[in-house]
Amino acid sequence: MQNTYVLILLSLLVACTKEKNTDLTLSTRPVKVVKVGTLSTIDRTYTGTVEAEEFSILAFKVAGTLTSLPVEEGQIIPKNYVIARIDPIDYRLKYQTAESNYETAKSIYERTERLLQQNATAVQNLEIARADYIRATSALNIAKRTFGYTQLLAPFRGLVEKKYVENFQQVQVGEAIVRLVNPDKLNVRFILPETAISVMQIPKTIYVQFDTYPGRWFQADIKEYIYSSDGSGIPVTLRITDPDFKPFQKEVYPGFSAKVLLKIENTISDNFIIPASALLFENNRYYIWLVNPEQMTVQRHPVKVLFFEDKALIKKGLYPNDIIVTAGVADLKDGQKVMIQHPNNNL
Template sequence: MLFNAMRPARLAMMFAVSSAMLLVACGGDEPPIVEPDRLVRVIEVGASNRLGDREFPAVLEASKRANLSFRINGTLEKLPMKEGDRVKKGQMVAQLSRSDAANQLADRKAAYKRSSADFERAKKLLKTDFISRKDYDEIKARYQADEAGLKQAQRNMTYTGLIAPFDGFIANRYVQNHEEVVQGQNIYTLLNTDTFDVKFEVPEQLMLHVSSSTDIPPEEKADVKIRFASRPNAFYTMNFKEVATKADPERQTFEVTYMLPKLGELNLLPGMTGTVMVQLANIQEETYRVPSRVVVANSQLQPQVWVFDKNTGTVKAKAVTVGRMTGEEIEVLSGVQQGDVLVSEAAGLLHDGEAVRLRTAGEPTEEVK
């Protein structure tokens, strides 16, 4: 009886609670939207850079260089040239004693005369079958060997003289007169400085601009000049010669060689240094400079940036290729474009697709110059 008495009161209470819950569900305000907790600062990528003028240290080398040596062993009999002496093409610059070569020539002549006579007799005997074919072949081979020996002895007589192969000057002398020298031993270094090879190194992105490559239009070719410390305000025009096709494994640069004609007003010598000016001010480069803090490493230790999407308020990682670092800025060679908004702070704490909030509402973004 007590259960039956309590039923109307319980039902009334349950109805009241259900009604209240229904009213809250149907008629209450929308639940508040939770703002992203991650605060970031951003920068906007501006226009691509102009390459500007670049300077590179350079070294001069003689365009023509030769180490002079004898083709045979012998004793020096004449060594008239000193370091710095000028020589002409075809001039005798050193002489070996000819006695050894002359004795060898006389010996080879006697051997050739003897084997030549034997060979003539063998040819007659072979016709009448008074000599075997085997003996004939042996006599013939000996004759041919002595003939070759005679020709070599005759050439060796001419090799006793050392001849300058081109006009130039003696840069180095390595021996003294009357010394015994061997075949291939350096006697002099001969240089011709009517033109110089100017060697310097450039990074990969400049290689095509300073070469003769047809992969880029003529208007994107750089104007390359050189100046020297003795005349810092004078710039001298050079002509392209060659560029290395393999980068230096440590510096990741390419060696470029230009030709510089002899300058009357400057006393230039091999080994001197200069400064090469690569003028690129009018060439637009599809690279961008951003604060170095914008570029971070991914899990594979490769460079990347975080790109902020203004429409969704989220960030996404994007791989980039970077160039050289200057001060607090770094070149981004690929992976971004003008107008991209990049995270400049908190980048290391982000995840792909994460919603973020700018650090200060309405704060203007910093444009990369």
Template sequence: MAKKYSAIVLFLLTALALLAAYLFYQTQQETNGQRPPARAIAVKTSHASMQPLARQVNALGTGLANDSVQLIASSSEYLTYLNVIEGQSVQQGEVIARLNDVEQRARVAELQAQLTEQQRQLERLKNLAATQAAAQSMLDEQQSRVNTTLAQLESAESRLRQMTIRAPFDGVLGLRTVSQGAFVNSGSVITTLDNIAQLRVEFNVPERFIAELAVGMPVAIRNIAFRNEIFEGQIKAIDPRIDPVTRSVRVHGVVDNQELRLRPGMLLDVRVTLANQDVLMVPENALVPLQNRQYAFTVGEDDRVTQVQVQVGERIPGWAEILDGLADGDEIIVEGVQKVRTGVTIRRAE
């Protein structure tokens, strides 16, 4: 039994001595700068390159009627006629409502008769003046009366026209707020009229895109009510002022809406396609996010890796624009980024 224990102890001592000798040898090698070379890591690489990119700006917009008014009563009177069918399309000039205009009609008739008599008297004086039988002062006085009555008649006719409310443009009537026969006060809203055959879309664009915006650029509109359907339009106007708080510019687009499917007040998803530009692009899987920054691994001389911080611009499926940090032609790692770090050597996998 004692011999067996002695053999085990001898074996353990021999193993410890060999391990100590190996560790000493490794320490000496590292001290002398003769560390065995690390095995190259297999990765796949690509190159940063200049490619055409159609920039797109996405924004949330609001639908607006191309023209919109409130039809109101110009005087305090009874409503004798009301032609409001809610949601009905009307043509420009069509009668929407009429207020009690008996008094105005009588006043117009009175002034017309008065003007006729005064004009007859004026013609008579002109004939007498031609034969020197009437003084010029009498002629001037009668002319003044005619002019005064004519002005009064024009004013009365204007008030009479205001008693009839007409559609100022083609559009769709809104909800009525009064009933026929009701007494309405001056300024009371009778209904609304909206021209939505073309819908105006208002949205904001960040100021960094202002140099690339132009009237006539195409816009694509979506709304949750119509799922993935796209409504095509174009930019109609760009506000000359930039909001100093949001640092954005207000833009109006127009979309054809002959079927009246889109409505004012809708929340709209707007996409503006800007002009094509050549920009530096890399595959999106070459980017490594860390906190709020983006990094990439470049391959340099002797196939050694360097981690660099990059500034990312526009993204499209599978690709990302690089604004800063890389140059055209730089070799970057696109597969195996999780296995590398600065200073390691790589080999390119087939």
């Protein structure tokens, strides 16, 4: 009989404990919330660099010693400007020799041709003279072209972005002398963190700002980006598309720093941006807690998510004016009563 009383007492204690735990679990819980549709935009700013879309690394086609290098980095030069010269003496002598040989071969050929017309020489002699004349003409053209290679000319109007050599230095064929860029066709390049790669899939507006025009933003779009495997981020190249940029372009050059602003609006084609802290991940799915403002209870609701750093883009599962919990989501239960604390409508 005593054992029976003990068992009854233990059962009552367990039942009371369960009831107490249940009451604690479903007790009213204070929560922070936001209302869908009143969330702010995602603005992310990065530092970029102005780059030329067109460039050329210029080099000599002949070897020699530099005798002139009258350009400096950052200098804008016109088309056909003489960027550098190498000592032309040897090449001038070869040109003069070829020119002399050409004049001699030409004279012999013309004289032999006249003699043949007078039947004073054989056809074979004319053929020999003609062959010598052709070889001399070819050698003169080569010598003239080679002599011209002792000057390095700008192939287009451009900015000297980098000098690779100094004056009076011995240079070889194909050795880089300067890097010339086209200042009229500019891009902006920046590194996007790997944690923000999903932004490439989100509709957005992109702006760039240059140090020469602080406070002035110009619209741009993505020209290309490359996935990086070394963890250093994702190089993104932007093309400036703003028609208002053209009058300001003359004061923006390759190498200048720039600010890049990515602006993602809060509602884009029924997509909504929420804090990542509002998400609950269970059973390989993401959920949010919807607040019923009349009953002041919460209900778990599945959503389709695209992450962007500390924010999340909800592509499916939310509607305007939905109220969602943003903190303590792991401790809530379906149907649990909540008390809203300090509503926050700004991310």
